[in-house]
Amino acid sequence: MTKKPSAPSKKILIIIVALCLVLVSVFFILDAIANRKIKTALTQLPASIQLTYSSVHMSIIKSSLVIDDLVVKYLSPENTKHQHELSIKHVSANGIHLLQLLSDKKLVARNILLDSGEINLDQFLLDKKDYPEGMNAPFESVSINELRLSDIKASIQERNQEKISFEGNCTIESIKIDSLNKSFDKNNFSFGAFHAFAPNVKYVIADAYQSIHIKGLVLDSKKSLFHIDTCRIVPLLNKFQMGEKQGHQVDYIESMSAGIDIEKIDMMQLINKKLIAEKISVRQNRIYAFRDRRLPLETKTKPLPAEYFKTIPLEIRVKDISIGNTYFEYEEFPKKGKQTGILKILHLRVGISPFINHPMSNDPAYMKMKVEGSLMGSGSVRALMQFPLQKQNEYEVDGAFNDLDLTTLNASAENLGKIHIESGLLNSLSFQFRLDEEKSTGKIVGEYHQLVIDKLREKPDEKKKDKFKSFFLKNFIVPKNKDKTLAESKRTGKVDYKRDPSRYFSYYLLHSLLTGVKSSFSLGFLLPG
Numbered sequence: 001m002t003k004k005p006s007a008p009s010k011k012i013l014i015i016i017v018a019l020c021l022v023l024v025s026v027f028f029i030l031d032a033i034a035n036r037k038i039k040t041a042l043t044q045l046p047a048s049i050q051l052t053y054s055s056v057h058m059s060i061i062k063s064s065l066v067i068d069d070l071v072v073k074y075l076s077p078e079n080t081k082h083q084h085e086l087s088i089k090h091v092s093a094n095g096i097h098l099l100q101l102l103s104d105k106k107l108v109a110r111n112i113l114l115d116s117g118e119i120n121l122d123q124f125l126l127d128k129k130d131y132p133e134g135m136n137a138p139f140e141s142v143s144i145n146e147l148r149l150s151d152i153k154a155s156i157q158e159r160n161q162e163k164i165s166f167e168g169n170c171t172i173e174s175i176k177i178d179s180l181n182k183s184f185d186k187n188n189f190s191f192g193a194f195h196a197f198a199p200n201v202k203y204v205i206a207d208a209y210q211s212i213h214i215k216g217l218v219l220d221s222k223k224s225l226f227h228i229d230t231c232r233i234v235p236l237l238n239k240f241q242m243g244e245k246q247g248h249q250v251d252y253i254e255s256m257s258a259g260i261d262i263e264k265i266d267m268m269q270l271i272n273k274k275l276i277a278e279k280i281s282v283r284q285n286r287i288y289a290f291r292d293r294r295l296p297l298e299t300k301t302k303p304l305p306a307e308y309f310k311t312i313p314l315e316i317r318v319k320d321i322s323i324g325n326t327y328f329e330y331e332e333f334p335k336k337g338k339q340t341g342i343l344k345i346l347h348l349r350v351g352i353s354p355f356i357n358h359p360m361s362n363d364p365a366y367m368k369m370k371v372e373g374s375l376m377g378s379g380s381v382r383a384l385m386q387f388p389l390q391k392q393n394e395y396e397v398d399g400a401f402n403d404l405d406l407t408t409l410n411a412s413a414e415n416l417g418k419i420h421i422e423s424g425l426l427n428s429l430s431f432q433f434r435l436d437e438e439k440s441t442g443k444i445v446g447e448y449h450q451l452v453i454d455k456l457r458e459k460p461d462e463k464k465k466d467k468f469k470s471f472f473l474k475n476f477i478v479p480k481n482k483d484k485t486l487a488e489s490k491r492t493g494k495v496d497y498k499r500d501p502s503r504y505f506s507y508y509l510l511h512s513l514l515t516g517v518k519s520s521f522s523l524g525f526l527l528p529g
Helices: 006-044 100-101 123-128 239-246 268-273 304-309 406-417 469-478 505-519
Strands: 049-050 055-059 064-075 083-094 106-122 141-157 161-177 195-206 210-220 223-236 252-263 274-292 313-334 341-353 366-375 378-388 393-406 419-435 439-455 492-498
Touching: 064 492, 123 141, 195 341, 239 252, 239 274, 268 274, 274 393, 304 378, 341 406, 366 393, 393 406, 439 469, 439 505, 492 505
Parallel strands: 106 141, 274 313
Antiparallel strands: 049 064, 055 064, 064 083, 083 106, 141 161, 161 195, 195 210, 210 223, 223 252, 252 274, 313 341, 341 366, 366 378, 378 393, 393 419, 419 439, 439 492
């Protein structure tokens, strides 16, 4: 026979049941209050912010908040044509500490998920730092274990055109913001780990009529790695329209780079617009450049490399940059003529150590760049260029061409220089010179065999020999052979070239070299170019 509970036991059981009912009721009441407060807060926004959603629910028992079909728009009161817009299909937050939110004004959550959405920002409002007035966050600090953005598309619009667009996923761990009223620097904002994957990124450089297309971008803070599968530069106009549109000579560039990696990158410094890393490597490149010399030359001063690097809107400090197998092709339409000249460099490799664009007093004296390749697929060229990181130093160039079949240069020599190379082997051409803002000085030493050159007629529609000028070239200006049996002094040319500040550094280098070549001949001043 079952023993009946005593009277005191019944009373205790009734009290426990009653307390449970009260607690459940309190949770339901608090849920209702919390949901009402959330909905009220969402309606009490500045007039410049429009917010809509299909449903919102906060559960105190589950410590969660769920919003479906959230759309937020910000319209500047002063610039009604410009707006930011965010639309997220599903927003969920779990592990929210309600007491800390209400009492200490701290947002503490286990995880927040933004799933399937679009973020569209307006560059005009970003530049003006146009933010809504009278809007204060309901919390002062933030602590989130994990923030995850899934299947997100984002873009920045400028002048009614898409400037930047990308799609992908992103996860940020251990986010901490000490104060929302302070700037987001490393003293106020931190995170434990960051991982992002973007299958497609596009950046349009409107003023340059070019776009950059990136495939397979991965950013992983745990591995301190930034990776890109491929990066392409795509012109928005054809090679002749590019210069015509800008009204002066420009470099039209098409390129494709594959296997780009940045190793041991400091993620937190990216927030401060600083790229600090151990190494940048590019596996391979294919680059095509074109210039139309018939257009007027832009006369503004072109800075030398060290000064140009300072204009990059990012402070860069990288110990080593390695650029792998590269095919480079340069085509030029001459100022006078009807056909272009083409110059190719094959198997080009470049190494830079270190790369610093904002040097400090304790940095190395020089940034060193090593270059090697094959000119027109013949022979080899190597050079060491040293860019000064301290203003009092000069640029230094030291290198050599070896075993170059000079007839391979006819594709450019005939159309650009009006000369035809019948035969010739350049055994070696070493060069050393220094450059500063004003001029270059140094020397070249050459050795060649069987060099026979013809001068072509100047008429653009003809490639016939100018017999008179060719006779002088062969018999008085350019000897057929200059080998090691000659004294080095007879094979040496003086580099003394005054810089044209309206020209780029590559032009400065080339014409410094050509000046030395010309001066190595007794009547070299008569040579074209």
